[in-house]
Amino acid sequence: MTTDTSADTTIFSRRESQVRSYCRSFDAVFNRASGSTLHDSQGNSYTDFLSGCSSLNYGHNDPDMKAALVEHITNDGIAHALDMYTDPKAAFLETFERLVLAPRGMDHKVMMTGPTGANAVEAAIKLARKVTGRTNVISFTNGFHGMTLGALSLTGNSGKRGGAGVPLNGVTHLPYEGSLGDDVDTLALIETMLDNDSSGIDAPAAFILELVQGEGGLTAASPEWVQGIARLARKHGAKLIVDDIQAGIGRAGSFFSFDEMDIEPDMVPMAKSLSGFGLPFAMLLVKPELDVWKPAEHNGTFRGNTHAFVTARVALEKFWSDDAFKTEIAEKAVVLRDGLQRIADLIPGARLKGRGMMQGVDVGSGALAGAICAEAFARGLVIETSGAEDEVVKVLAPLTTPMEQFAQGLETLLGAARASTETKIAAE
CATH class of the missing domain: 3.40.640.10 (Type I PLP-dependent aspartate aminotransferase-like (Major domain))
Incomplete structure (x- = not known):
């Protein structure tokens, strides 16, 4: 689906430094997050495949961590x-x-x-x-x-x-x-x-x-x-x-x-x-x-x-008390690689990069990678690029993302890649 991201962002352009960067790719005002889902002030929801550049490996607002922190603060810790x-x-x-x-x-x-x-x-x-x-x-x-x-x-x-x-x-x-x-x-x-x-x-x-x-x-x-x-x-x-x-x-x-x-x-x-x-x-x-x-x-x-x-x-x-989480990461890494391979198959010369849940696809062009990520955002998926020329579409989904949501996010990314590739071919 296409999301409506219109919101008043004038305070940011008027007062915040030009050094800001991620907001230039994601023109929305976010106000809530849970697990692997972000919400903006216009009522749109997004699957998060960026997770704070790997700062949110366990997702947003894990309930057990939140409860422990709230208890600590409430007790004047x-x-x-x-x-x-x-x-x-x-x-x-x-x-x-x-x-x-x-x-x-x-x-x-x-x-x-x-x-x-x-x-x-x-x-x-x-x-x-x-x-x-x-x-x-x-x-x-x-x-x-x-x-x-x-x-x-x-x-x-x-x-x-x-x-x-x-x-x-x-x-x-x-x-x-x-x-x-x-x-x-x-x-x-x-x-x-x-x-x-x-x-x-x-x-x-x-x-x-x-x-x-x-x-x-x-x-x-x-x-x-x-x-x-x-x-x-x-x-x-x-x-x-x-x-x-x-x-x-x-x-x-x-x-x-x-x-x-x-x-x-x-x-x-x-x-x-x-x-x-x-x-x-x-x-x-x-x-x-x-x-x-x-x-x-x-x-x-x-x-x-x-x-x-x-x-x-x-x-x-x-x-990390046992190997269950590590096993879960390995299972999702296989799903991720298979999903990225489908994208690579659309683009001549594209190749997979990375390992574990730190993988992406090198599409050979920063312009194409940027277009794919922009189209993905329009479809409700937050994702960014990597590489010297921003040529890699980089998946950093929370490691805790439910498998159904993870698979759907990869389908969204595939659709964005297909649309962006067809637009590029038509322009040529």
Whole structure:
């Protein structure tokens, strides 16, 4: 169906900064949300295939998290505590240790950073440089790690880098798996360059990478390539940082994107769905021997969101106490891949990208991908693009989306792709 999204948005254009972006694709004023459904002020409903860019992996307003948070607030529970000890923090840490770290044999310390993923990344590269005494950090083609200056220096996208206003130094950008074509072994190329004292690459303090590139086009690294990068990090005395801000917490198929990869990162920045409820919350997992910070050497007024501790604990207990949720994600991932394949079959040269519930279809053109997403929104589906040229139609549906609604959303997307493709062909 076609939805009526007309609403008074003049206050936004009159008063809000030009930097706003998502609202330009979704011209509606949203006022309610539940599960995988958004509602606007005109009475329209939408299936959410964006979920706050993976900040709402468990959907909108999970009833158990909401009840726990309302109870905490109603009882005058602590709202803000800097990094002081609180009952909610203790409960979160104990639950995270029991359900996430211990089963994986991980002994990482939990560093509460400021509330954004970029802050966790900043802490990681700062700590890697402090521990190693080196400055160079190796990042990868199409990587995205945040918009503050340190994180932005790691990010590949030229448009985002262009907003820095200063030189972005201290980073060497090397080719991600497949970025130079299927015939180029980028791992062998990287090893050759690092082994060559005349390559011009300074000894690295760290390697930082996403195992599925969220904003860079959903390229998913193979276990062999990831293991190779981990080996090179050890060989050259560098720390391995796996950015799990978007790909983690179930999005790529398990709690961590590196589960079953047979690696153990030195540091893991986490954010987005960490709170489980869409509340700002970020942290950095750090191997104990690297936890050499002096007190307050990296701090912030909002390091650790007490309300987020409450909802995050409930999310862990509800979804990660056993393998049932992981199994559900795997089942939906198959449905997703099959649905995206039907779209790819409509478009010559289109190909599937990603893994788990972090998949999309590269339609070869940012204009076509944008047209598909715009048509999908007109039909009641919120979805966005990814990639260097916005060429990937990217599905980030809540992991909890009921199967019937999930399948219907994929049908809506297929219809939008068919209509957009026919319009493109007619125009040519």
